[in-house]
Amino acid sequence: MPPPANQPNIRVVTLNIDGQDLSAREDETIIEVCRENQIPIPSLCYLEGLSVWGACRLCLVELAGQNRLLAACSTRVAEGMRIQTNTERLQRYRRTIVELLFAERNHVCSVCVSNGHCELQWLAQRCGVDHVRVPYRQASYQVDSSHEMFRLDHDRCVLCTRCVRVCDEIEGAHTWDVMGRGSDCRVITDMAQPWGDSETCTSCGKCVQVCPTGALVKQGTSVGEMVKDQHFLPILARRRHTI
Amino acid sequence: MSRTVTIEPVTRIEGHARITLQLGESGEVEDAKFHLTQFRGFEKFCEGRPYREMPALTARTCGICPVSHLLASNKACDHLLSVSIPPTGEKLRRIMNLAQLTQSHALSFFHLSSPDLLLGWDADPSVRNIFGVMRQEPALAKDGIRLRQIGQTIIETLGGKKIHPTWVVPGGVSEALTREKRDAMLGLIPEGLEIAKRTYAFFKTLVPRFTDEANHFGSQPTLFLSLVTPRGNLEHYDGFLRIKDAQGRIVEDMVPPIEYERLVGEAVEDFSYMKFPYYKPHGYPGGIYRVGPLARLNNAEACGTPYADVALAEFRMLQETGPITSSFHYHYARLVEIIYALEMMDRLLRDPGILDARVRARARSNRYEGIGVAEAPRGTLMHHYRIDDEGLINWVNLIIATGHNNLAMNQSIRQVADAYVDGNHLQEGMLNRVEAVIRCFDPCLSCASHAFGQMPLSIELRDAAGRIVDTLRRG
Numbered sequence: 001m002p003p004p005a006n007q008p009n010i011r012v013v014t015l016n017i018d019g020q021d022l023s024a025r026e027d028e029t030i031i032e033v034c035r036e037n038q039i040p041i042p043s044l045c046y047l048e049g050l051s052v053w054g055a056c057r058l059c060l061v062e063l064a065g066q067n068r069l070l071a072a073c074s075t076r077v078a079e080g081m082r083i084q085t086n087t088e089r090l091q092r093y094r095r096t097i098v099e100l101l102f103a104e105r106n107h108v109c110s111v112c113v114s115n116g117h118c119e120l121q122w123l124a125q126r127c128g129v130d131h132v133r134v135p136y137r138q139a140s141y142q143v144d145s146s147h148e149m150f151r152l153d154h155d156r157c158v159l160c161t162r163c164v165r166v167c168d169e170i171e172g173a174h175t176w177d178v179m180g181r182g183s184d185c186r187v188i189t190d191m192a193q194p195w196g197d198s199e200t201c202t203s204c205g206k207c208v209q210v211c212p213t214g215a216l217v218k219q220g221t222s223v224g225e226m227v228k229d230q231h232f233l234p235i236l237a238r239r240r241h242t243i
Numbered sequence: 244m245s246r247t248v249t250i251e252p253v254t255r256i257e258g259h260a261r262i263t264l265q266l267g268e269s270g271e272v273e274d275a276k277f278h279l280t281q282f283r284g285f286e287k288f289c290e291g292r293p294y295r296e297m298p299a300l301t302a303r304t305c306g307i308c309p310v311s312h313l314l315a316s317n318k319a320c321d322h323l324l325s326v327s328i329p330p331t332g333e334k335l336r337r338i339m340n341l342a343q344l345t346q347s348h349a350l351s352f353f354h355l356s357s358p359d360l361l362l363g364w365d366a367d368p369s370v371r372n373i374f375g376v377m378r379q380e381p382a383l384a385k386d387g388i389r390l391r392q393i394g395q396t397i398i399e400t401l402g403g404k405k406i407h408p409t410w411v412v413p414g415g416v417s418e419a420l421t422r423e424k425r426d427a428m429l430g431l432i433p434e435g436l437e438i439a440k441r442t443y444a445f446f447k448t449l450v451p452r453f454t455d456e457a458n459h460f461g462s463q464p465t466l467f468l469s470l471v472t473p474r475g476n477l478e479h480y481d482g483f484l485r486i487k488d489a490q491g492r493i494v495e496d497m498v499p500p501i502e503y504e505r506l507v508g509e510a511v512e513d514f515s516y517m518k519f520p521y522y523k524p525h526g527y528p529g530g531i532y533r534v535g536p537l538a539r540l541n542n543a544e545a546c547g548t549p550y551a552d553v554a555l556a557e558f559r560m561l562q563e564t565g566p567i568t569s570s571f572h573y574h575y576a577r578l579v580e581i582i583y584a585l586e587m588m589d590r591l592l593r594d595p596g597i598l599d600a601r602v603r604a605r606a607r608s609n610r611y612e613g614i615g616v617a618e619a620p621r622g623t624l625m626h627h628y629r630i631d632d633e634g635l636i637n638w639v640n641l642i643i644a645t646g647h648n649n650l651a652m653n654q655s656i657r658q659v660a661d662a663y664v665d666g667n668h669l670q671e672g673m674l675n676r677v678e679a680v681i682r683c684f685d686p687c688l689s690c691a692s693h694a695f696g697q698m699p700l701s702i703e704l705r706d707a708a709g710r711i712v713d714t715l716r717r718g
Contacts (some may be wrong), residue, residue, distance in 0.1 A: 145633035
């Protein structure tokens, strides 16, 4: 969530990220400072304009003097921090996380409507995932195509919960939620009813636009045609805060 | 002593297969079978997926001819949408299909079959491949590679990718053609046509050398199935189904492709993963028929382009009367079709409406069942889907061109084995002829193999007790 404007008594801290000496507001998170300073840091569940979830663990960073890795999206900066964002250890972990995401469900890029416009695909390319070293679960998931305008494909879902948060925090409908545990975990509409039967869904499409993969897409799109537009989100989020 | 000769894998084809020859007591061939040894399962794992994914999904059947599946699948989806696609969209699809035909036929003729034709059936297997052709006939090999490149480049120009483009979509194509792309493609065609004509002229001089093969390579009578235009001419994208018999009599004509089930039944045998389609009114296995270039030219009244029509007339002179029956002449038919494809692409690209921006009809699914039929390089390709209320696939039937030819391929290897294989004096060249008749059909078995040349081949002779009597190895 972006910080409210013109807050008094916010101090500035200095820290070092990847050898660069930087200054930042003390209420900022590491990922926000990295993005402001064009330091690339991968993420999947984090999206500017939505609350922080900290689930995907792709934005983990190393903090000097501490062995535990920290999620850059949910860690606030502090005076004197020395942070590394792209060590060999982090690269290894990130690659493994992306591989596990691919193994968990059936992400078949070549036939996906989001092929070429998918954040998971970009991450895989960036993390050097040329193959998956763990066995695929080959689980069977249903496609929910009951909505007039949109479609849900659980096979492509990475459970980032962006849809849940945007629907709750920006649209105010709270149509989406999460049910089940572990590998049975999945996103649902209303009380696990078909999306087309949802009484709370306003068909605004925000969930589709923020979805990083081909899990939530527009009906009528063919392979590679689903291009998401997330520009609306920071604007709406800022307006909400200024009201 | 009864023995079985196994040819595995069959080389220089697309996919994985095995041939077994059952020899009798005195070494004569008693039975011959063509086995498809791989299982893909597309008809099953497509169930539950949105129908709009089907073109890209089913195109993965094949890396050589993805465009054919793309088109048949999209036509089935057009049927589900109940739309008539814009004329320019249809023309653009036709161009891509013809480019696909050109590159696939070039692959079959130059890369896979020319080693047999130029270097001889009995040549050393270590040189009887495209690299051997490059050494002996470098100009011809270069022509083959260039012709394939021209076809691939046109596909890439239209669809953005040489293999598995997604530009064809339900309702038409996703993007209109630009003037620059049109001109670039037009610039390629004269060279392609020159190569095609040159190769055709050269091949004509080779044909008389292969009279014996032509007489024994699957020359038994069968029916011929293909699409034709409403006027009965050569057609690769749309039109109607026609079946001719071996005497040239039209058995079925102007059958709308959506009625294919009235004509074609599918039988299953336990020795192959490939089904055995047959002409229903004649029953199984009596309803044997062939598809592909040979069938298309036999069924067509004319090609409709100048040079291809001349070549078609010469093709018909290969036999005194009736349709050309020898499967050896699939090679000839392929070269005629390459000429046709290049001439037709030129005509379509010069069409005044080809740059029209209206190339896609948009609709939602408006029926529960969709059928799409197009001519793939290897023959008539049928996609048939059923969907539920939400547009999710709940039933798929795919009849691939190679499947149609299954009965004929089995019949042909028996004929070739009878003519050439002597079980008492087994020689590699004999078995290569058995493989070569399969290559005439250009089967696309896994539709994904890039293998040719030096693939390992192991042939074992076993006696009735299963003991190895003799072994031939190569590769």
